[in-house]
Amino acid sequence: MPVQTDDPMRHLVRIFRAQRVITMAGPDATAFATCGEQVVAVGSGAEMRTRFPRAEVIDLDHVVVPGFHDAHAHPSWGAKSKLHVDLSPERVGNRAALTTALSEAAARTPPRRWIRAERYDHMRTTGGQSIDRAFLDGISREHPILVVHIAGHWAVTNSAGLTAGGLDDDTEPPAGGDLGRDGAGRLNGLLYERSLSAYTSPTAGRPAPILPEPAPEEFLQGLDQFAGELHAAGVTSICDALVSPQVLRHYQEAERRGRLSLRVATLIRHPFLDGLADVGIMSGFGGDRVRVVGVKAFVDGAVAGRTCLLDRPFHDSAGHDDHGIQVADVAMLTDLAIRAQRAGIRLGVHANGDRAISLLLDALEAADRATPERTRLRHRIEHCSIVTPEILARMRALDLIAVPFGSYVWYHGDALLEWYGAARLERMFAHRSFLDSGITVAGSSDYPCGPVEPLLAVQSCVTRTSANGDLLGPSQRISVREALALYTVGSASATGEEATKGRLAPGYLADFVVLGADPETSAPDEIGRIPVVSTWVGAEQVTSRTA
Ligand SMILES: [Zn+2]
Incomplete structure (x- = not known):
């Protein structure tokens, strides 16, 4: 590699060296160079030194992975819950x-x-x-x-x-x-x-919720605190899966004040779809700190709340025929999807149970037929918890993205076994099935419904073992590399940022995490305990340097 002494950016370039850099973009490396917030080169330490001879060198030791990206969580809820x-x-x-x-x-x-x-x-x-x-x-x-x-x-x-x-x-x-x-x-x-x-929450008929909203300054304090917890777990990007106009303003205010160390993508509440469309805001509007991904709607209840909408009744509901709760019908969802397609706005629709997902697919297929002139948007199914071969085929045909829970087996395992039964668990949080079907699959905590730590989710996906040691749905196990991909490249696709996030490669954002042990050689049931040594967003360290 020739020495580029005429490189005008040489003073802005920094070289990061590590034992191993898992790039998620081809072969692993041992060093990379950054300029501003971006990665500009990846290779060995010697290659980087030759190419950028005057650059500052930072030795990270340990193992580096791209920053973890949680494709569906509730950081605004996390910020408020600090209060x-x-x-x-x-x-x-x-x-x-x-x-x-x-x-x-x-x-x-x-x-x-x-x-x-x-x-x-x-x-x-x-x-x-x-x-x-x-x-x-x-x-x-x-x-x-x-x-x-x-x-x-x-x-x-x-x-x-x-x-x-x-x-x-x-x-x-x-x-x-x-x-x-x-x-x-x-x-x-x-x-x-x-x-x-x-x-x-604000609703169509009641713009102010019964509980008063926190003042902006209170919210920002809560957000600082919660972002600190996320960075300590290695999270650099997050998608807030339920955002009101007020919360979107809070995020913009945090960015304006230079206080947003986290990159935040947003799914806006669906009653605001027409407002976004009226002013021409499409999916991807915003920058790399605050961004609009699309709008959020719901079909059913929750997996861990035992209210999702099921084809077959809950395992423990013998005689009661309890199939869960449906909160939207196909006509409403079809209308929403047609308007979203026409406006260029992705949908992120919460659908947990197999019956809920099938209803949503009916609506998305109808909207697809009704808008043949439009470029097909990569809509997301939030949670997408219980699947069938038919659901997988229909999702693949529409090029949908699955955003399933990463750590529910570990975190909610024993309740899940009681409510859903062992056989159904082989079709739940179906990471293996999504990957084998060629469906893009993201990583998600749904915090506060599950824990924020992506490494715990990696462990859960790799072992399919609950905190109490029960093996649940082992046919859905995936490899460590596949699990890391959920929280990097998969989530980047779910927020429309696959060209800038999820990999350590030239042109990508220099968001990365330094891990205290290699997740690929650690015992699978120890992955959740691997220490996060430091977390970096845009080549700046966002965790405390004492770690
Ligand atoms: Zn959620």
């Missing part, structure tokens, strides 16, 4: 701890102000039995309280919370929602799906 009570089962593991956490929050919160708690897991914290209105009334009658389940599709509120939401025993639930009741028909405080979203 809320954290009931994660790892922290609040039983009823007594739950009572303490909520009582302490009540003691420090002025009367009539909301207490909002997140990540309550009734399986692990209260033995499979949910708390109810009476329990929360025992914590406080002065404060409205909302305790959101870890899967985010249902919550529990107290009497003050029901009153604040205008709900009483005579209230009928909205379409797509439900209100829990006790044996006497009295509201028990449980709010499902749309009945919950009225509390937390």
